[in-house]
Amino acid sequence: VAEACMCCFWTMDTAPVCLDLMVGRPMDHEPSRARCTGTRTEADVASSACGRAPSMTNDEAKILEAKLAQVSEENRKLTEMIAYLYGNQVSRQSPDGEGQPRASTAASPTPPASKKRSRDSTGEAEHVDVDSPLSNGTCRRIKVKKVCTRIDPSDTSLVVKDGYQWRKYGQKVTRDNPSPRAYFRCAFAPSCRVKKKVQRSAEDSSVVEATYEGEHNHPHPTRAGELPSCATQGGGSVPCSISINSSGPTITLDLTKNGGGVQVVDAGEAQPDMKKVCREVASPEFQRALVEQMARELTGDQKFTDALAAAILRKLPDY
DNA sequence: AATGTTTGACCTTGC
């Protein structure tokens, strides 16, 4: 089973990768055997084993079954560990304000009624389409996010500022919209395969729709480079930011930051007591307590420490 | 010279 499939796992650039971990079997067994069909089941493996040993006794079959169960369990644990690591990476590296838990990983291929929320006083609106799997049911999956931004109608540049560096590689006039659609690639990292399409809304020319395909495999350029004032001043800083909206303050833990820091993004519309909360939250005492609490939570999670140890070991040369 | 943009041609995909 282990030899068959630790596959159907996604790399950062969304291409499927076959991870043949070869758990529970000697390295020199049938190296040329076909692998990674994507649909291979335990029954397939069992039947192929039967094919090789037609005269198998009941005892042998039971032993094989027990081994199968054991290896299945090992596979399950490994899969969980990889998924856990991958999930953390994805949530840290999502573009521009992502990182919240996904609402659903089994979204319909046809975009459902997207969420729409007011973002700030500029009239910006955001549509989020979560996980658009391919219709063929293969293991390839590309995250698609749509962002609508209100801009000056006289501005024809089709530039949506999101903090990332983009390189334009094409422009096309589409059938259903008189305004051209611009195609951008992420220019920050050559290996980053995120793409962005920008086009004015057909209904409202003052609105541009930016569609992001894929996820960045690098930190946010502005966030990675920034050193918040409280971090540079030597105070006990926390890798998180606080944003406030009508529904209350949101504390975002950003593990991609070097040092990080607490920033009150917008307290203009906050209630007076909310401002007080913000001051308390931004205080060194609170930050220290927050760090300690986070450390306790993380180190107390056996899954996390196991995954972290495995990740560190993988980074060691010649491991 | 290096880097980014423009734009016509070409490729891919679905019908």
Place this chain on the structure above:
DNA sequence: GGCAAGGTCAAACAT
């Protein structure tokens, strides 16, 4: 196979 539309390439051009 033909067609249409979207997506990408790459030479020319601009900065």
